[in-house]
Amino acid sequence: MSREIRITPSILNADLNDLDTEISRIADVSDLIHLDVMDNIFVPNFTFDFQSAEAIISACPIGIDAHLMVANVDQIAPQYAEVGCESVTIHAEATTDIAATLRAIRKAGARSGLAVKPNTAIDSYSQFSDLVDMFLIMTVEPGFGGQKFMATMMDKVRQTRAIIGDRPIWLQVDGGISLETIEIAVDAGADTFVAGSAVFKAQDPAAMVTSLRELAKGVAN
Numbered sequence: 001m002s003r004e005i006r007i008t009p010s011i012l013n014a015d016l017n018d019l020d021t022e023i024s025r026i027a028d029v030s031d032l033i034h035l036d037v038m039d040n041i042f043v044p045n046f047t048f049d050f051q052s053a054e055a056i057i058s059a060c061p062i063g064i065d066a067h068l069m070v071a072n073v074d075q076i077a078p079q080y081a082e083v084g085c086e087s088v089t090i091h092a093e094a095t096t097d098i099a100a101t102l103r104a105i106r107k108a109g110a111r112s113g114l115a116v117k118p119n120t121a122i123d124s125y126s127q128f129s130d131l132v133d134m135f136l137i138m139t140v141e142p143g144f145g146g147q148k149f150m151a152t153m154m155d156k157v158r159q160t161r162a163i164i165g166d167r168p169i170w171l172q173v174d175g176g177i178s179l180e181t182i183e184i185a186v187d188a189g190a191d192t193f194v195a196g197s198a199v200f201k202a203q204d205p206a207a208m209v210t211s212l213r214e215l216a217k218g219v220a221n
Contacts, residue, residue, distance in 0.1 A: 002157070003158075003186075003191040003220040004191060005036055005066040005186070005191055005193075005213055005217050006031040006066045006170065006172075006191065006192040006193070007029075007030055007031055007195065007201050007209050007212055007213050007216075008031055008032040008172070008192060008193065008194050008195075009026050009030050009033060009034060009194075009195055009196065009200070009205070009209060010034040010035075010036055010174075010195065010196035010199075011023065011033060011034070011035065011036075011056075011196075011200070012034070012036045012047065012192050012196045013197045013200040013201060014196075014200045015200075019056065020045050020059065022205075023060060023061065023062075024061070025205050026199065026205050026209050027060075027061045027062050028047065028206070029206050029210050029213075030062060030209055031062075031192075032062060032064065032065040032086060032087065033060055033062060033064050033065065034065045034067060034174075034194045034196075035048070035053060035056060035057070035064050035065065035066045035067065035085075036067050036069065037066060037068050037069060037070055038069045038070065038142075039069065039070040039094075040070040041070065041120065042070050042071045042073075042091065042094045043069045043104060043142045043143035044143050044167075045143045050076070052081065053066070053080070054083045057080075057083055057084050057085055058084065063085075064084070064085045064086060064087075065085070065087040065089070065194075066080045066087065066089065067113075067115065067194075068080065068088065068089060068090055068091070068134070069084055069091060069094075069142045069143070070094065071094060073090045073091065073094045073095055073101065074090075074095055074097055074100070074101045074115075077090050077101050077104065077105050078104040078107070078108045080102075080105075080110070081105045081106075081108030081109055081110035082108045085110050086110060087110055087111040087133070087134060087135050087136065088105045088110060088111070088113060089112075089113030089114065089172075090102070090105070090113065090114060090115065091142075092111075092115065092116050092120060092125055093117055093120055097127035098114065098125070098128055098131075099128060102114065102128060102131040102132060103131060106131070106133075108129075108193065111133035111134060111170075112131060112132055112134070112138065113132065113133065113134040113136055113172070114132045114134075115135075115136035115137075115138060116135075116137060116138065116156075117138050117141065117142060118139070118140070118150055119158075122156050122160050122215045123159065126163045129163060129164070129167065129169065132169055133170065134169060134171070134172055135163075135164070135169060135170070135171055136152070136172040136174055137156050137160060137171070137172070137174075137190070138173075138174055138175055139153045139173050139174060139176055139181075139185070140174070140176055141176075142174075147175055147176055149175060149176025149177065149178070149184075150175065151180040151181075155190040157171065157185065157188035157190050158188050158189055160189065161189030170192045171191050171192060172190065172191075172192035172193070173185045173192075173194070175194070176196035177193045177195040177198060178195070178196060178198040179198065179211060179212065179215060181213055182195075182212050182215050183216070183218070183219050184218050185216075186215075186216045186219040186220050187219055191220065193216065195209070195212055198212070199212075
């Protein structure tokens with residue numbers, strides 16, 4: 001059975017001083033824009049506070065896929081849904097009450113996502129499948145863009161695909177996705193891809209998004 005492929009470019013490696021232009025270059029060929037929110041507490045980097053993120057969300061011409069790598073995420077996540085994100089992903093490692101927070105995201109009108117870091121097993125979180133619209137498997141350590149893709153995470157992607165089964169839950173991978181790695185991730189069962197450096201460091205970012213999609217579709221179909 002063929003899988004629908006989604007490409008969600010991360011603006012982590014975009015020119016943040018000219019973000020409107022950067023997003024406009026890829027909006028027509030992308031499914032969502034991936035917004036990496038880091039607080040320098042849960043991960044060793046800082047990107048956007050809520051006010052800055054809200055401004056990006058309100059100005060973005062396509063939907064936002066918010067990836068919250070922050071402490072106190074139980075309180076913060078519903079706020080991102082309330083201001084218009086299409087998808088809000090929390091980290092299992094940072095969440096006090098996973099079920100309640102996933103429900104709150106959905107209640108506020110967004111798709112709910114659950115992410116795990118490379119050293120976190122996915123098995124313990126299969127119990128939340130009925131509350132999750134997307135699982136996110138990190139293929140790098142969260143915190144910085146431009147890291148090398150961890151092919152060892154593909155076993156976890158396969159495990160997650162088995163957990164999902166026939167349910168309409170997206171399976172996203174984030175970290176090191178490029179023309180050299182996307183087919184590996186598709187083959188393991190992923191269908192939704194975060195690409196940052198590969199897109200925004202390309203001479204033609206839109207063409208790169210299209211190329212990534214075509215490679216992925218070739219494996220998925």
